[in-house]
Amino acid sequence: MTTKRGRAAAARVTAVGWCPDHAKRLYSSRKEARRAGRTYAPGGHPNAYPCDTRDGWHWGHLGAAVAAGAMSRMARYAEVTT
């Protein structure tokens, strides 16, 4: 599923880098990652989790931490957040 929502608001949360391993933005802290998640998915339940290959944090919908090993699913999320 692809959506353009949140693109303008994204500027309010500063990503510190890019994680090519997961094709997701990196945030400096759990707090920043959660803030980004709320920006992209208002009303949702963003879940911040540390990247396992880079120095930073990602966010995903509830359950993403459980699916942390499911790279294909995380890549699918990335399509929404890019």
Ligand SMILES: [Zn+2]
């Ligand atoms: Zn990562």
